[in-house]
Amino acid sequence: MANRLINEQSLYLQQHAHNPVNWYPWGDEAFDEARRQNKPVLVSIGYAACHWCHVMERESFEDVHTAAIMNEHFICIKVDREEHPDVDHMYMDAVQAISGSGGWPLNVFVTPDRLPYYGGTYFPPRPAYSRPSWTQVLLRMQEVWEHQHDEVAAQAGQMLSHLQQASSRSMQAGAATWDAATITKAAENMLAQADLQKGGFGNAPKFPGTMAITFLLEYYHFTGHEPSLAHALKSLDAMIEGGIYDQVGGGFARYATDRDWLIPHFEKMLYDNALLVLSLCDAWQVSGRERYREVIEETIGFVNRELRDASGGLWCALDADSEGVEGKYYTWTWTDWQQVVSDTTGLAARYFGVSEEGNWEERNILHVPVPLSEVAAAHGISEEAAQTVINRTKAELTAALKKRIRPATDDKCLLSWNALMSTALSKAGTVLGRPDYLAQAAEHMRWMLSAYTHEGSLMHTWKDGVARIPAMLDDYAYLIQAMLQLAAANGDGDLIVQAADFTDHVIKEFGMEDGLFYYTSATAGKIPVRKVDIYDGATPSANSVMAANLITAGMCMERTDWISRAEEMVRLNVGTASRYPYSFALWATVAQRMHIGNQTVIVSGGGAGEAVADLNRKYLPAAFIVTFQKEISELPVSHKGIDGNNLSIFVCSKDACLPPAGSVLEALSLITR
DSSP states (O other): OOOGGGGOSOHHHHHTTTSSSOEEESSHHHHHHHHHHTOOEEEEEEOTTOHHHHHHIIIIITOHHHHHHHHHHOEEEEEETTTOHHHHHHHHHHHHHHHSOOOSSEEEEEOTTSOEEEEESOOOSSSBTTBOOHHHHHHHHHHHHHHOHHHHHHHHHHHHHHHHHHHHHHHTSOOOOOOHHHHHHHHHHHHHTBOTTTSSBSSSSBOOOHHHHHHHHHHHHHHOOHHHHHHHHHHHHHHHHSTTBOTTTOOBOSEESSTTSOSEEOOEEHHHHHHHHHHHHHHHHHHOOHHHHHHHHHHHHHHHHHSBOTTSOBOOEEOSEETTEETTTTOBOHHHHHHHOOOOSSHHHHHHTOOSSOSBTTBBOOOOSSOHHHHHHHTTSOHHHHHHHHHHHHHHHHHHHTTSOOOOEEOOEEHHHHHHHHHHHHHHHHHHTOHHHHHHHHHHHHHHHHHTEETTEEEEEEETTEEEEEOOHHHHHHHHHHHHHHHHHHOOHHHHHHHHHHHHHHHHHHBOTTSOBOSSOTTOOOOSOOOOOOOOOSSOOHHHHHHHHHHHHHHHHTOHHHHHHHHHHHHHHHHHHHHSTTTTHHHHHHHHHHHHOOEEEEEESTTHHHHHHHHHTSOOTTEEEEOOSSOOTTOGGGGSSTTOSSOEEEEEOSSOBOOOBSSHHHHHHHSOO
């Protein structure tokens, strides 16, 4: 018999709809029932592509005996963290305070007033890994609720106070200025965290760290610091050559479980691929390496092929598992390889690191352990001939994959993640000179603005024609960023005006007195703490993105109050960013651009299109380059010489515009580089 989750949109919730657990979705009904029955609430949070979420479901939530304990003593709520990131943020902070670590599945015991008093992540069905069993935890939490209720109330009150104080402290943790010394300190500390031998940051697990890579590329660009460039490119190369990159189908997995980037956690997330496209665009502009262009195109190809809804929206993720086995879809036994691949010389096997014994659980994760040039030389053939073998092998593997059972797709569309990919499409179209990407970005923008609008407000998630859950700060921040990027790419100044309208809304509904923004709006649903998100994690902090947006939109709209607000936001965070730059990488990047001097570059008159294309081939990270199709009364920056027949390039700072340049070369001499 199905439980209440059967009517939910989320694939993750639907996956639990036939559990014997009497699951509720997040909402008032569950908490009202808990209050009526005087029961504690179990909030269990995960997402569809989460491997350990599936494991705990199989071991515990599908077990009739365990479900009976849960149903008797608790009101049980299942939450898709991607649908309700505000809920996930709050309870994750609580569990990290309780246990010192976090992750998914996230299992939190809370009062009927939604206040957490205990929690953890994965619990096994029997005591193991120095952890109690899930049933032991359940029975202990039931006993505490029954016999130590005063202690539960005290713990919940202390946790609420902690979460409120932690949010308050985060706003004032590192007030400082963004001078050269601060930026240099950030770069030095970033490289101190770097794995200079293997690429990336730290040991294992290893995440892409795209915002850190972008900061290092920009630091090199502005200072000529070669070690920053070397590590940024080494990190990207290590990912591209490793198992975290799908050598057959393109696209990146979420992270590597080992230091060498060989063994991925096989789930593929839309946001990771969007952010990697952005970093690869920067790397391609800085280095000119053709392989970066290829990977950008392969990654966008993966997104369009595997994650694109018929409506034009983009789905969230592909699961790590297929047929209940992690990585089965992407890995190859020696027998598989021999049956599929026609190359008998061993060249393709050598190139992709395939062997009879395998490199992971008796299977092979494809990677590139040695360069193609070395493989070609070992076989006494040219690189071109070797590439022909590799291309044929990839085609054979692609055909074989079509016969396999594909991992499940989390087919909801999040506004925030769609907006990140929109930005990536616009940027890739601009820097690679791909009008098809720009056309897709424009169409995708039209789809987002239509699909996510409900009764005049933006929504967070969309599926099967239905948008729901009010938009949060990252939805607005990433959408504004995408609108500005697309306006720069195609000259649609109306997008800047619309982005400015959204910016006004964010300030009114999410703004705080000190300049930062709450994650949820003033009219959001019931959560005990409105979180202030300042950390650049797997995705950039919505606050750091808003700081960048306020500068760009402020310069375009001549809103000095927005620029001042961004400067205050950076001032509050740049000290912390200089000490912990990996976790505040976008803050450090925004501060660096402010130190260098943000500029707008408005191109108009005869030959404007060619001039913009020429400028876009340059790496100019502190400049917002745009040409307008028309003069727009609400957009002050669009009034600069639109009707002129001669080429005019206006380079403007936050304070003033320089006299117009008459050529790209002259303009480049005025742009801060």
